[in-house]
Amino acid sequence: MALTHKAGGQGGRKKVQVSFVIREEEEKQHRAGVNSLQYDPLLDRLYSAGRDSIIRIWNCKNPKDPYLQSMEHHFDWVNDIVLCCGGKNLISASADTTVKVWNAHKGFCMSTLRTHKDYVRALAYAKDKEQVASAGLDKAVFLWDVNTLTQLTANNNTVTTSTMTGSNNSIYSLAMNPPGTVIISGSTEKVLRVWDPRTSNKLMKLIGHTDNVKALVVNKDASQCISGSSDGTIKLWSLGQQRCIHTFRIHEEGVWALAVNESFTHVISSGRDCKVLMTDLRNMSKPPVLVCTEKAPVLKMVTTPDQAGIWVATSESDINYWALPKKDISPVASGDGNDSDVCDLKPYCSAPVFTIKGAPAIRKVHTLNDKRMILTQDSDKNVALYDVLEARKLEDLGQVDFEEEIEKRHRRIYVPTWFNIDLKTGMLTIHLTQDENDCLAACVSSREVGLTCPEEPDMRVNYGTVLLRALLEHWLDPFTKDEDAEIGGHQIRQIANDFRLVRVPGHTPLIFSDVGGRAFHRLLVKDAGGENESTLLKETVPQWVLDGICDKNNPAKNQFPKIAFFLQPHPSTGIKHMKKCIPKTTTENLK
Template identity: 45%
Template sequence: MRLLLQDYVKALAYAGDVEQVASAALILQYSYWDVVTLVALTTSNNTVTTSTLSGGKDSIYSLAMNPSGTAVISGSAENVLRVWDPRACHKNMMKLKGHTDNIKSIVVNRDGTQTIRTHTEGVWSLAVNESFSTVYSAGRDKNVWATDLSNTGYSALVCQEVAPILKLCLIDDDSSLWVSTTDSALNKWSVSHLRYHYDAELQTHLQTMNTEPQQHIKGAASIRQCHILNDKRHVITKDSKSNVDIYDVLSARLVENLGPVSLEEEIKKRTQTVFVPNWFTVDLKIGLLTIHLDESDCFAAWRSAKEANLEENIDIKVNYGVLIVQALLDYWPKTHQQQDEEKCEQKRYFDVPPHTPIIFSELSGKTVLRLLAKDAVGHTEGMLLAEYAPAWITDLVVNRKLPAFNKLPFMLQSYSTSLKSPAKRERLAASDMLQVRKVIEHVQLTNDSSKPDADHEDLAAAALDHVEIYCNDQLLDPSMDLRTAKNFVWKQGGDLTLVYKQINR
């Protein structure tokens, strides 16, 4: 079963009596779903509820619903609880104020008349047993507490986790409790024989009911730190277990595991004297690398295929953004329908893993479509891609329109030490990938008038022995490109200025 939603779902609530689910997302609204028919409920297919409910002023982080599905309570970062009746969802029934922080968890009793909410800070999750006699709370302090609702002065410390607690789930007729934490592992704890203590006793006899969980499910390490290397192709990461890894953004793969080494030292070892424009950004919100591509800079990074270690021909140019977008959508049949030989097509050097997730979002951050790379082959997904993929994506993968090269203006002048013979100056513009050796060849071909009939290729081959290029009094390597010279040597505003010297070797 898979439901297509418009944004990250932060909370679910289930009404067991009517088998319906409410889902809350970051886009300030929640939806009501029929679990049996797997569709969003609307006034046209259900006489009780309507689908999308909205009215909050901030992202929704918590949700609760009574078993009969007649009351829905939402909590958000606006520090207010909103109570809704799904049968009349054009407006919320009431607002409950008093919290001073983000509301991250809610539980509600059967008739919807009593609500137990998070504390003012620190409590991130709540769970309540079927009889609504005991509530379990947990959060930032890593402790799981059980509180007697008939006398809230009595509580029991169920367990102490090793990391802040995100979620609680009661199972096995309320005799066991699953706990998830920021450490990504899952633990199952016994809550069958609670030993309550009064508040005053808890201060002097802080003892847990359990020292070891009944069951432990080991979680994968989450990425905590990352650094984009200046080749703008590889990202080096450090996870929660201090392991350092290297990922290739172009192939969407882990390429090297370095183990528990120093992240800073590895960054220094892999930093090159090369400038490649930024063409993507990274975030670690879900503990994994998430790569963001934006129309404004996705196609900024052109390189020669040789510099990118893709092939030996230095004259072949590749665009990193083009390579990854084409690879991500290669399963979409529409990208292979038009075969126009007159239109240029970027050579493809690799494929991304079929399970790579792809998410399309609006400028506001609202998600409009998500799928796996391999799912693009399906008819439904293909129709959704045709509808929701932005024009700059379809122009590339469907219409095969490659982006233009980036132009860099620069000044080229001769070296002169005499005031009587001022330096010759000319303003030029070329691809920012142009190597200094090409500038040297230009100087040699322009200034060598002694051999008017000489072959240009012969003159170009001899140019390196007769011309040197300087920037800020630093001799440039012929293999350095203009953008690297501008960012690592020129390092100032205005046009890049290159000075050439005629030499005899």
């Protein structure tokens, strides 16, 4: 089935939320797990897809300083990547529901495909035909022509994709052979579904696994494929006979990653048990070779073309390169050599040849009761202090007691919660919405929170308004100079002379999405004044944000809510009664 799609199209929208990431200007290290890898043998470069939303390029010739460049345009986990066109282009799939096309050599995003309706989990590449398939939690499989994707422009932005129908469950793995004669998917349905991409016809369904199928590889002529499952098994299938030839029970837990050599004589497997095993497919009774044991569950592996080594990515931020044994090596047992159980195998490698170091991810967070400062603790137990309103880190406190730091910074002040925190990427992502935590709900005295204005030392401010103006400052500036400028029914010039209490770093990523995480637009704060970005923001910025920026219905400009209460004497005072009074006071005076 064919589907016509506009690159960059957004379709019907749900309620829009505004998000931003507090981070360094250049993040050279992964901050969380690495979901996928691709190796370019011509340039000796490694591409890594991070859970921190960033794709990074590494120079494998320079182990001491391998970082080359970051490719940034996603704002959620990058789940899979494939190199195409001899390494010139890269396709990425993300939990932000998009598929992106990149210039791999220059590192910039060329176009964005928004056809998927949920997380995009897997990609597959047919090298001989330059086709890429994408699939994910929306149960859909789309087939794309890479040459068409790389020619997309702002004016030429329509592309036709083929759809493989019939999947009943979320898809987690995908495979295509180089000639592009089959597409195979693995899902929570616990089966393998096989299609002919030339006709989009379903060919077969392979049944045998008892849990999610997380990894797939297929040989060149599509006669055989191998699957790895969360049930802990690896299965070798004959597509011609439509049956399982052999089941390998060599892992203690789920199998999440597979890699094969081009001749399909050996398979390397790993997953939740952290063991990287090499199995000889020509002699299936032969025990596997334990290549190495990682420190965290393995998510992806990619071998060098000469099969001399393998790059391994895990749920931690380091990427390791391990030497591979020669294919005729026999497994080495740590005991008397008679027990072929994997638990008794001695690793071929005791240490990696080369490690691309990652950075710690933020794992714990506490918002202080001024609802501006945040304390965090990362995976190395380092504690840091952040300022949400200025979108920056204030101080690294080191490996101190997290709870003691919270207690030390406690203040007797009440401010409503006005933002949500997300640690999914290993960095601080702040979400501003109008849900139960309304970002325009926090009205405070500037004196109480240290936002003093010389002209109005006791000015009341709205945290949400202050921050939204700072995030969109570069977009608003041109409009404030035009007396007739109007956006969303508001005269923008009216805020031109308002005192700007804070400014956020220009490198801060600013994201517009629906509350479910479906992407609309991502940009850097400093780029919001550009012609293209400004035009897109006019279409993207929701009305509630414009109202907030212009102080429409903002209680900070009016009167604070009043609270009625009675005063009663404490028994210890000896006062028998006191005159009934119902004073009215603002919340800021209740301490």
